[in-house]
Amino acid sequence: MQKKWIDYGRRIRSGPTILFYHGVMPAESKSLESQGHHSVSEFGKQMQFLSRYHRVISLSEFNERSNAGAKFSSKEVVVTFDDGYKNNLTYAAPILKKYGVAPSLFISTKHFETGQRFPTYFARCALWYTDKDQVNIEGYDQVFDTSSMENKKNSLVRLMRFMKSTESFAVNHAVEQIKNWLPAAKWCELERQIPAEQILSWREVQELANSGWEIGSHCHDHAILHCGNNRAAIRYQLNRSLEMIMERIGYCKFFAYPNGERGFVSGPAIEEVEKAGYALGLSAEAGDIQGKLNRYLLPRRLAPRKMLHFVKVLHNSMLYRKRHAEWVTKSQKKGSE
Numbered sequence: 001m002q003k004k005w006i007d008y009g010r011r012i013r014s015g016p017t018i019l020f021y022h023g024v025m026p027a028e029s030k031s032l033e034s035q036g037h038h039s040v041s042e043f044g045k046q047m048q049f050l051s052r053y054h055r056v057i058s059l060s061e062f063n064e065r066s067n068a069g070a071k072f073s074s075k076e077v078v079v080t081f082d083d084g085y086k087n088n089l090t091y092a093a094p095i096l097k098k099y100g101v102a103p104s105l106f107i108s109t110k111h112f113e114t115g116q117r118f119p120t121y122f123a124r125c126a127l128w129y130t131d132k133d134q135v136n137i138e139g140y141d142q143v144f145d146t147s148s149m150e151n152k153k154n155s156l157v158r159l160m161r162f163m164k165s166t167e168s169f170a171v172n173h174a175v176e177q178i179k180n181w182l183p184a185a186k187w188c189e190l191e192r193q194i195p196a197e198q199i200l201s202w203r204e205v206q207e208l209a210n211s212g213w214e215i216g217s218h219c220h221d222h223a224i225l226h227c228g229n230n231r232a233a234i235r236y237q238l239n240r241s242l243e244m245i246m247e248r249i250g251y252c253k254f255f256a257y258p259n260g261e262r263g264f265v266s267g268p269a270i271e272e273v274e275k276a277g278y279a280l281g282l283s284a285e286a287g288d289i290q291g292k293l294n295r296y297l298l299p300r301r302l303a304p305r306k307m308l309h310f311v312k313v314l315h316n317s318m319l320y321r322k323r324h325a326e327w328v329t330k331s332q333k334k335g336s337e
């Protein structure tokens with residue numbers, strides 16, 4: 001089986017791959033309330049594969065070598081994590097240590113001050129567990145039908161679309177209202193039932209940093225830097241998180257866009273990441289890391305859960321080269337307008 005994976009890699013050669021994960025939990029989280037975390041066994045197999053057949057480098061090494069114009073092969077892989085879940089320390093860190101992998105972690109600093117979970121957690125849980133037939137977000141003309149499971153699913157799609165396209169202050173305002181859709185006791189119960197979404201404390205982030213994890217910014221409150229956010233809002237997100245990480249960790253060189261896909265990263269955001277002093281900006285879109293790159297819109301791949309798909313992702317960046325290059329060109333044009 002493994003031989004087949006390696007042969008696949010030889011057919012399509014491409015540059016290094018920057019992977020991103022969110023969390024690692026004992027069992028795969030299939031529930032709607034908690035998505036996007038790998039199981040311990042899936043993650044362990046992936047790190048074992050990388051340590052055997054690839055060369056895992058830190059983001060700093062990638063940055064230094066690309067600054068120096070060094071050539072990369074398709075063997076180099078950078079491992080990154082977004083958001084900053086507690087399970088990164090409890091479940092991912094021991095596996096990474098076992099295989100000698102030094103990852104980067106991008107954190108949304110406000111959540112480390114308050115311990116409050118991310119907006120999408122509140123949205124998913126509130127819609128799922130409300131016993132009302134209809135809920136709404138006042139002031140934004142948003143009404144959601146929650147009278148059946150089917151309607152809740154449709155409403156969740158619409159609510160997520162609203163949360164991902166509105167200004168960051170409006171998202172925070174909406175979260176305060178969404179919290180009222182469930183009684184306080186239910187939120188306490190869900191916090192215990194859904195540990196995957198628990199946030200690291202600053203002390204724990206420092207513990208990871210001390211063990212070789214590189215800490216970078218993922219905005220102050222996980223704001224999505226789409227064109228609905230003006231430059232002042234973007235600067236606040238970039239600068240506040242940078243200051244806090246500098247203060248607690250002592251450095252903050254890299255930035256990863258929350259929800260960093262095409263359509264969710266504005267031209268001004270890309271410019272502001274550079275102006276704020278970050279050395280790299282990482283997207284969440286596939287692409288090939290070869291030749292001349294926009295350092296503030298680097299391609300990055302979400303690590304798939306299944307091993308066969310994971311191995312394909314490591315070797316097929318070239319297929320996305322043209323698509324990513326188009327995105328970079330368009331963003332630069334928009335940014336300078």
Ligand SMILES: [Zn+2]
Binds near residue numbers: 082083218222258259
């Ligand atoms: Zn994120």
